[in-house]
Amino acid sequence: MTEARLTGPVRVVGVGLLGASIGLGLRAKGVEVILADASPTHLAIAADYGAGRPAAPGDAPQLVVVCVPPDVTADVVASELAAYPTAIVTDVASVKLAIHDDLVARGADVSRYLGTHPMAGREVGGPMSGRADLFLGRPWVVAGHDGISYRDASVVDDLILDLGATLVELTPEQHDRAVALVSHVPQVVSTLMARRLIDAPHASVNLAGQGLRDVTRVAASDPELWVQILGQNAAPVIEILRGYRDDLDRFIEALGDLEAPGARRRIAEELFGGNTGVERLPGKHGVDRRYASLIVLVDDRPGQLARLFHDVGDAGVNLEDLRLEHSPGAQVGLAEIFVLPEVQERLTDELAARGWRIAG
Amino acid sequence: MTEARLTGPVRVVGVGLLGASIGLGLRAKGVEVILADASPTHLAIAADYGAGRPAAPGDAPQLVVVCVPPDVTADVVASELAAYPTAIVTDVASVKLAIHDDLVARGADVSRYLGTHPMAGREVGGPMSGRADLFLGRPWVVAGHDGISYRDASVVDDLILDLGATLVELTPEQHDRAVALVSHVPQVVSTLMARRLIDAPHASVNLAGQGLRDVTRVAASDPELWVQILGQNAAPVIEILRGYRDDLDRFIEALGDLEAPGARRRIAEELFGGNTGVERLPGKHGVDRRYASLIVLVDDRPGQLARLFHDVGDAGVNLEDLRLEHSPGAQVGLAEIFVLPEVQERLTDELAARGWRIAG
Numbered sequence: 001m002t003e004a005r006l007t008g009p010v011r012v013v014g015v016g017l018l019g020a021s022i023g024l025g026l027r028a029k030g031v032e033v034i035l036a037d038a039s040p041t042h043l044a045i046a047a048d049y050g051a052g053r054p055a056a057p058g059d060a061p062q063l064v065v066v067c068v069p070p071d072v073t074a075d076v077v078a079s080e081l082a083a084y085p086t087a088i089v090t091d092v093a094s095v096k097l098a099i100h101d102d103l104v105a106r107g108a109d110v111s112r113y114l115g116t117h118p119m120a121g122r123e124v125g126g127p128m129s130g131r132a133d134l135f136l137g138r139p140w141v142v143a144g145h146d147g148i149s150y151r152d153a154s155v156v157d158d159l160i161l162d163l164g165a166t167l168v169e170l171t172p173e174q175h176d177r178a179v180a181l182v183s184h185v186p187q188v189v190s191t192l193m194a195r196r197l198i199d200a201p202h203a204s205v206n207l208a209g210q211g212l213r214d215v216t217r218v219a220a221s222d223p224e225l226w227v228q229i230l231g232q233n234a235a236p237v238i239e240i241l242r243g244y245r246d247d248l249d250r251f252i253e254a255l256g257d258l259e260a261p262g263a264r265r266r267i268a269e270e271l272f273g274g275n276t277g278v279e280r281l282p283g284k285h286g287v288d289r290r291y292a293s294l295i296v297l298v299d300d301r302p303g304q305l306a307r308l309f310h311d312v313g314d315a316g317v318n319l320e321d322l323r324l325e326h327s328p329g330a331q332v333g334l335a336e337i338f339v340l341p342e343v344q345e346r347l348t349d350e351l352a353a354r355g356w357r358i359a360g
Numbered sequence: 361m362t363e364a365r366l367t368g369p370v371r372v373v374g375v376g377l378l379g380a381s382i383g384l385g386l387r388a389k390g391v392e393v394i395l396a397d398a399s400p401t402h403l404a405i406a407a408d409y410g411a412g413r414p415a416a417p418g419d420a421p422q423l424v425v426v427c428v429p430p431d432v433t434a435d436v437v438a439s440e441l442a443a444y445p446t447a448i449v450t451d452v453a454s455v456k457l458a459i460h461d462d463l464v465a466r467g468a469d470v471s472r473y474l475g476t477h478p479m480a481g482r483e484v485g486g487p488m489s490g491r492a493d494l495f496l497g498r499p500w501v502v503a504g505h506d507g508i509s510y511r512d513a514s515v516v517d518d519l520i521l522d523l524g525a526t527l528v529e530l531t532p533e534q535h536d537r538a539v540a541l542v543s544h545v546p547q548v549v550s551t552l553m554a555r556r557l558i559d560a561p562h563a564s565v566n567l568a569g570q571g572l573r574d575v576t577r578v579a580a581s582d583p584e585l586w587v588q589i590l591g592q593n594a595a596p597v598i599e600i601l602r603g604y605r606d607d608l609d610r611f612i613e614a615l616g617d618l619e620a621p622g623a624r625r626r627i628a629e630e631l632f633g634g635n636t637g638v639e640r641l642p643g644k645h646g647v648d649r650r651y652a653s654l655i656v657l658v659d660d661r662p663g664q665l666a667r668l669f670h671d672v673g674d675a676g677v678n679l680e681d682l683r684l685e686h687s688p689g690a691q692v693g694l695a696e697i698f699v700l701p702e703v704q705e706r707l708t709d710e711l712a713a714r715g716w717r718i719a720g
Contacts, residue, residue: 119567119569131655131718131719133657133717133718133719134655134719136657136717136719137694139566139567141567168563168566168567170563174561174563174564177564178561178563178564178567179567181556181557181560181564181565182564182565182567182568182569182571182572183567183569183571183572185553185556186553186571186572186575186576187571188608188611189549189552189553189575190571190575190634191630191631191633191634192549192604192607192608192611192630192634193545193546193549193604193637194633194634194635194636194637194638195607195630195633195634195636195637196541196545196600196603196604196637197541197637197638197640197641198633198636198637198640200538200541200640201534201538203528203530203534203538204534204537204538204541204542205541205542205640205641205642206499206528206642207479207499207501207528207538207539207542207543208542208641208642209479209542209543211542211543211546211547211550211577211578212542212543212546212641213641214574214575214577214578215546215549215550215574215575215577215578216546216634216637216638216641217571217574217575217638218571218574218575219634219635219637219638220634220635220638220639221631221634221635223628223631223632223634223635224628226631227624227627227628227631230615230627231615231618231624231627234615234616234618237615238612238615238616240556241608241611241612241615242612243556244552244553244556244608245605245608245609245612247552247555248548248552248601248604248605248608249605251548251552251601252598252601252602252605255590255591255594255597255598255601256594256598258591258594264587264591267587267590267591268583268584268587270551270552270555271551271581271583271586271587272583273551273554273555273558274550274551274552274554274555274576274579274580274583275554275579275580275581275583276554276555276558277553277554277555277556277557277558277576277579278554278557278576278577278579278580279580280557280558280560280565281557281565281568281572281573281576282565282566282568295491297493297496297497303673304673305669305672305673305679305682306666306669306670306671306672306673306674307673308669309665309666309668309669309670310666310669310670311666312665312666313663313664313665313666313667314663314666316663319665319684321684322665322682322684324679324681324682334497357493357496358491358493359491359493359494359496
């Protein structure tokens with residue numbers, strides 16, 4: 001373990017998933033962590049869990065990290081700035097400009113405020129969901145502004161680096177436009193697709209495959225949190241949604257009059273454009289075409305995937321990605337394994353030789 | 361191996377992924393398979409691969425299965441009906457009503473035609489991608505119509521059951537509306553989202569997480585095939601897209617005037633509706649909330665996932681689902697494991713005891 005860059009105590013306000021994870025991560029580096037939460041129960045759990053000690057009179061934090069819901073973040077940041085007049089205050093809310101503007105409008109001392117946004121999360125919440133390693137290797141955006149000095153900002157960088165995250169510097173405007181595109185608009189697009197399923201016949205939804213499941217997965221997210229996020233980032237989200245809506249109108253128009261000159265070409269161009277867009281995504285999922293896949297039938301009981309991956313490892317093959325699927329009515333699951341194309345044939349042979357049924 | 365229900369020879373026209381898989385699957389059951397393809401090379405590969413023998417003069421197939429692209433399916437079905445006047449002819453195209461209507465308009469003998477659609481596929485194509493088990497446990501729709509007798513239709517049921525698929529009976533109209541909803545509209549929604557990424561700043565797309573990757577995954581599909589599919593199922597697709605567009609307009613309007621009475625409630629209702637829609641999906645992916653998850657850090661080298669799943673199996677825990685992720689710049693991957701909530705804590709402890717780093 002490398003030594004912590006942070007030296008003074010860190011006060012964490014709000015001990016849900018993010019706050020508890022920050023506390024646990026900093027405690028693991030030996031940093032003193034002071035916890036506060038509106039819920040005494042959550043506070044006690046987080047302290048028992050090892051995320052830090054409850055706040056006490058006379059605390060003198062070097063840094064305050066506000067980890068409360070987006071709609072109360074500016075309130076809490078402002079009161080923390082007032083309560084600890086020598087501390088730097090940061091927050092982790094998923095929208096940045098509205099909070100900064102709100103603080104400026106209140107006359108808060110933003111020379112000691114620097115907003116951030118860790119691109120990490122889980123579908124569960126609460127202090128018990130916290131993990132010391134939650135941020136390891138994840139991007140963590142610092143939404144810089146001219147009102148804070150380089151020197152004062154460095155303690156926020158220290159926080160991020162101590163937690164093992166990758167620091168990404170953007171302005172609040174750049175951040176909000178970026179998350180509108182990569183997170184908020186996809187949420188809306190997915191939600192509206194899922195809504196189409198509500199009144200669909202049972203026989204129709206039963207034909208759903210992996211494609212629909214993927215498109216609608218994030219539509220299962222917490223509506224109350226998302227009302228706040230979308231409400232605080234309305235302008236960039238609306239701008240992108242309007243572009244999406246215009247594309248959709250053109251698509252519907254072309255599909256509605258296929259015999260019009262150029263209609264099929266326009267549809268093909270939209271579809272090719274989708275290919276181009278996906279290729280811009282970082283990481284393995286955006287570049288599926290680099291990998292070959294094989295589908296292996298797996299009985300739905302403990303130890304079967306262990307045996308499969310043991311056999312894949314024995315073959316000296318690295319799994320690039322994996323997708324599990326269960327068809328309605330089937331006794332077996334399908335594990336789709338993505339590997340480098342040059343090893344696909346050998347792996348297929350090796351798995352077949354070990355008795356695996358290769359389904360595709 | 362159970363005995364085949366099919367008795368006579370089956371002629372497969374078009375030996376791409378689906379045709380080759382049907383040939384391989386039927387040959388594995390001992391059924392005689394006759395292959396035909398416009399490409400002599402593809403035909404030779406499929407025959408060498410064991411999918412059947414090339415067609416010859418005097419062939420008398422009991423059943424003809426047409427596996428060619430959607431835009432030429434009706435043509436080929438009509439010529440097969442004429443060439444084999446005692447055979448039943450089926451096809452596997454992903455749109456059903458347009459093909460049936462086209463055949464009726466041509467005066468083809470639809471008393472011997474019954475369209476089907478296996479809900480199976482891979483991202484790759486060609487005869488070498490064929491797999492005997494491709495259809496095992498997958499839904500396979502039979503698009504019934506009143507022009508064919510119950511007795512004649514049974515040979516198509518035999519084909520589906522011999523290949524291990526699950527037979528689903530729908531009218532052509534029901535089928536086309538169902539796939540418009542669960543496949544064609546999600547394709548458009550995903551494509552239009554991916555298009556928004558084309559001109560986005562590098563810094564923005566680099567913040568993309570699993571949500572955006574999931575929403576846009578099918579946007580990487582083959583544009584040429586999709587122009588045909590969408591073109592043949594335009595009416596149901598347009599109807600659903602218009603509903604989607606109207607929802608989107610209302611969403612944009614509510615988001616654009618958040619202080620209007622009821623605006624936030626309308627947004628919350630849309631988001632709750634997305635939750636409700638996702639819950640209607642069959643299979644494990646649509647009901648993520650039934651499972652607890654933990655995220656394990658995995659070094660990006662062969663054998664590591666094998667070791668992880670060995671340890672999960674050793675703990676007696678069944679993996680319900682799995683998601684792999686690599687953050688940009690990170691040396692490690694993240695494996696998110698979904699398990700029944702009651703075993704989550706024990707599995708976390710067991711994995712930690714075996715030296716795994718649990719990241720969330």
